[in-house]
Amino acid sequence: MDGAEQGFLIVYEFEDDDRPLIIEDAGHVCFAHVRGPTGKIVTEVWLYNRITAATPANPCTHALEWGEKPLPSSNADLRVSISKSTNKPTVFSVLIRGELFAILRVGEKIGRSRLARKDGPLALRLPRPGESAWQIVSPYWTSVDIYGSANAFLSTFAQVPEPAGHLLAVRWCESEVCNGGFHQFFTNLTGVLAPEATRGLRAINLPTIAEIVEKAMALFGTRYPRENQERRQILSALADDPFSALDRAFYDSTADDVLYDAADAYAAQMAPAQAQLNLTPEPHADGRVCYYSR
Secondary structure, eight states: OGGGGGOEEEEETTTTTEEEEEEEHHHEEEEEEETTTSSOEEEEEEEEEESSOTTTSSSSBBBTTTTSSOOOOSSGGGGEEOOOOSSSSSEEEEEEEEEEEEETTTOOOSEETBBSOOOOOOOOOOOTTHHHHHHGGGGGGTSSSSSSSSHHHHHTTSSOHHHHHHHHHHHHHHHHHHHHHHHHHHSSSSGGGGHHHHHHHHTTHHHHHHHHHHHHHHHSSSSOSSHHHHHHHHHSSSSSSSTTHHHHHHHHHHGGGGHHHHHHHHHHHHOOOHHOOOOOOOEEEOOEEEEOOO
């Protein structure tokens, strides 16, 4: 593990911009921040820890797939850039050995780290979990009719390409169950797509979660009722909360963005061009080191 003696301070400056970007590795934790003309911090991001923190949310480094890579040891490992465009916030980027690591947008109180596995105190994942999958789903989100009859849903859903259909059904299911449990999912009109949600969960390689949904569906009998009124009638005859254990199992199985990560991976595999997000601001200009100390 990197030692605390490897800390450093780097100050970068940019042409045509009087706001310096400062990377401060104190030997145990590293932050990047940008200061305005008056010295006030205008944006910042937590980059990494060099030592294991007391809580799981702050491991040695929160960067996805960065655990086996050595952390920076000097300014030679780092590069920063700035992107300025009309009517958009100025964007600063931090790269470690040429790989985009963090993006800082002026005006945002909290920085966003591209490779963060989990949200940290000053870093949020970029892209946000599920954002790549949403690129596949969004063109069809309103074209699928979940508010009419079961036949209306099936006919409109059949027009959606299979990868988008899987992700759409999974997203509706996750949204409803995480908002109000299986009772809300089945009571609302979105319950019409429960069978498609289970197929979608298996498609994105989450069979355990698919089985939880199927166990909840089994409470309706051998034939799952697509029509909302029929589901409501059956639910009214069941115990007050027949889904409580399954709700907990669903929440536990989808913790730490497991479902969103699987959906993003599936989207990148099945439709890489659609799932691609532009994370590198253009045009950009590199910063120049104006101060460096260890």
